[in-house]
Amino acid sequence: MIKIKDLAKSFPGPGGRVQVLKDINLEVKKGEILGIIGPSGAGKSTLLRCLNFLEKPCRGTVSLEGEILNNLDPAGLRRIRQKTGMIFQEFNLFYFQNVAQNVALPLKIQKTPREKINKKVEQLLQLVGIPERASSYPAQLSGGQKQRVGIARALACSPRLLLSDEATSSLDEENSNSILDLLGEINRELGLTIVLITHEQQVIRRICTRVVRLEEGILREGNREKQFNSSEQNRGRNLELLRGF
16 A cells, blocks of 8 residues: 655754655555554654655655556646545544534535435444534534544545554543444454554554554564454444445
8 A cells, every 4th residue: 555665854953954864665465454653742743744755755665556646637646646545633524514514515526426425424424423413513522522533524425544653642441442444343343554653552553454654763573463442333234325326
C-alpha cells in the first residue's frame, strides 16, 4: 500500500534548518494496522503528513499503491488524497454544521448526488454508533461522539487508507477503547489499511498488527501479534452495507 524510500524532512529554525526526519525507509502492507510510536517531538505527525504530501519531503520518495506522489501535479495529489481518510486528535469538525453535514462534506466536494449522500451518511452514522445524533451540532457532543463523527467523515469517500493522528489521546479510557475497537473492526471488515501515530502503549497493544518506533527522526521497526477486541456486534451488518459504495 505504501512505500517510503530515503525520506528526509527538515524545517527552518532560528539557528538554521532542523532535521525532523532522517532517511526513513518503510513499507506498509495492504490491510495492516501500523502503529508509529515515539515521544513528543520525535516527528510522528510530520511523517504521517508526508504520507499524503500534506508535508512535502525534502528528499526521498513516497508511493501509494505503486504511484509515486513526488511525480504528481496538484490535481493528481487531490485524487490520491481522496483515497486517504484522516482523523485527528482535535476532531477538526465544523461547529456551525450539524453531524450529518460534517459527514457529508467530502461527498459534496466530490459533487455526489444528494440521494446518495443522504443514504451514505445514514449508513456511516449507523456504523459508528451515533445515528440518533445526525441533527446535533458538535458542541452538543461528548469527545467520543465527536471522534466518531470524524471517523464517519474520514470514511465518506470510501478510502483505502486511513491515517490517525493521536485520535484517542484526548479521550478517557472507556471512549478510547471504544474508538480503537471501532477502528479494528473497520480494518477487519473492510480491509482498510490504517496507519496511526500514538504515544500510548495501550493503543499499540489493543489493535496494531505491527509497530515502528520513531526516535529523534530515526525509524526503528518491531513486530507484535495482533490483539483485537470487538464491541457492538451489529456493526458487521452495517459495514456490509458500505461495501457497495
